[in-house]
Structure formats: structure tokens, C-alpha cells
Amino acid sequence: MTHRSHHKTGEVTRLHGGAASPPGGPRSRTRRRVLLLNATYEPLSAVTIRRAVVLILRGRADMVHADESGGAFHSAATEVPVPTVIRLRNYVRVPYRATVPMTRAALMHRDRFRCGYCGKPATTIDHVVPRSRGGAHNWENCVACCTSCNHRKADRLLSELGWTLRTRPVAPKGRHWGLIAAVKDIDPAWMQYIDAGAA
Known part of the structure; x- marks a missing residue:
């Protein structure tokens, strides 16, 4: 089954979907993010699918993982599978950010989605010292909680x-935590690179 998008993405003009298209058709797919790795496979950031495809077409990045749904973008001269992970061909230096912003997603990943008190699957966040009793909203006073x-x-x-x-x-340390804090929905295909960055 072939889907066509009337929303042009620079050098990319059409998106051909796989067996099934996500709700909203091809356009909703382009709202997802792609993990961008440094040349050393270190996680750098999450970019739009459009940006990822343009980097590939310009020879600045290589495909590492493609979407398993089988969709593809088409330019005038080539076809590019919908990417989920790409890697820069040339290494770039990135300033180190010592402080990781605390977000719900990052805290859940830090605690591996387990309750800080009983170890069961966590669904929320709890302040160890309650806010009503002077507790701070920071890494040292918050835990995942069932x-x-x-x-x-x-x-x-x-x-x-x-x-x-x-x-x-x-507070977690490492550049990859900035990525985890910034992205709400992390693709499972990213985790081997994020976990490697944590090592």
C-alpha cells in the first residue's frame, strides 16, 4: 500500500508507507523523532525525521536503524527508509552539560520504572520529604513510585x-541523560545506544 504526503519536506517530497500507516497517515509519522549519534555512536540528540533524512541525503549521516514498518521517503534521485537511528560521519564536539534537568521521563528511567519503596512497577513520582513539609523538587528528593x-x-x-x-x-550523570530528559517517548531501538552511553 502506498501513501503520499502533500506536505513537502525540503529535499524529500513523498513518503511511501508500509503495511500499516499510523493514525493520521504519513504526516503523523513525520512528527516522530530520530536518535542522532555522534561518529563514535555516542547519543547526541533527537532530531525530526525530516532533518534525519536530509542529513542522510547530503552524505552527512548514515542510517543505523530503519523503521520496521517498512516505510520510505523518496527524493528525486533516491529512496531512504524511514529512519529511527542515524550516525554522523564526522565527529562533533559537544559542550558537556553537568546539570541534567529533572523530568518525569528521565526520573522514571533513572529508577528503571520501579517504585523506590517496594520495587513494583512505578506509575507516578513521589517526593520523599513531602513538599508540604519542606521537601524540594529535585533529583535527591524524588523517586518513581507505585x-x-x-x-x-x-x-x-x-x-x-x-x-x-x-x-x-x-542526580544522574552523563550526556545521554540530557537526551532522556528532553524526549517524552523514547523508541525501543534507541535503548542499546543510550544504555551504552550510561556505561
């Missing part, structure tokens, strides 16, 4: 409940 523990704990201190944390919450 609904049950969140309701039971409410605005009480751990000492009042006799609870202990599974691990001490700390």
Missing part, C-alpha cells in the same frame, strides 16, 4: 512509616 505506595505514604515522612528507600536517589 500507586499503592503513593497513596499509603501521602504526606508522611519515611521515619513515621518505618519505610526505607531501596536506593538513595541521586
Whole structure:
């Protein structure tokens, strides 16, 4: 099945979809992000699909992983599969940002989507020292939390409940965490590169 988009993307003029097209057709697909790796395979940022395809067409980046749905972009002279991960051909130096902004997505990844109190799958974030009792909204005072523990704990201190944390919450370090903090939905294909960046 072939889909055509009337929304031109610079050098890319048409998108041919795979067996199934996501809700909204080809245009919704172009709103997704592509993981951009440095020449050393270090995660750099998440770029638009349009930007990723242009980098490939201009010879500045290579395809590392393509969308498994089988879609492809077409330019006047070539066809490019819909990318999910690309790598720059030339290494670029990136200023190191020591402070990682705390977002819900990044905190959930830091705690591996597990409750900081009981270890069950986490669905929310909890302030170890409640905000109502002077607790800060930062990496050191927030943990991923399951609904049950969140309701039971409410605005009480751990000492009042006799609870202990599974691990001490700390701010994560590494360039890849800036990427995790900035992207809401991370493609599973990215994780091997993000995990490598954490090593």
C-alpha cells in the first residue's frame, strides 16, 4: 500500500508507507523523532525525521536503524527508509552539560520504572520529604513510585512509616541523560545506544 504526503519536506517530497500507516497517515509519522549519534555512536540528540533524512541525503549521516514498518521517503534521485537511528560521519564536539534537568521521563528511567519503596512497577513520582513539609523538587528528593505506595505514604515522612528507600536517589550523570530528559517517548531501538552511553 502506498501513501503520499502533500506536505513537502525540503529535499524529500513523498513518503511511501508500509503495511500499516499510523493514525493520521504519513504526516503523523513525520512528527516522530530520530536518535542522532555522534561518529563514535555516542547519543547526541533527537532530531525530526525530516532533518534525519536530509542529513542522510547530503552524505552527512548514515542510517543505523530503519523503521520496521517498512516505510520510505523518496527524493528525486533516491529512496531512504524511514529512519529511527542515524550516525554522523564526522565527529562533533559537544559542550558537556553537568546539570541534567529533572523530568518525569528521565526520573522514571533513572529508577528503571520501579517504585523506590517496594520495587513494583512505578506509575507516578513521589517526593520523599513531602513538599508540604519542606521537601524540594529535585533529583535527591524524588523517586518513581507505585500507586499503592503513593497513596499509603501521602504526606508522611519515611521515619513515621518505618519505610526505607531501596536506593538513595541521586542526580544522574552523563550526556545521554540530557537526551532522556528532553524526549517524552523514547523508541525501543534507541535503548542499546543510550544504555551504552550510561556505561
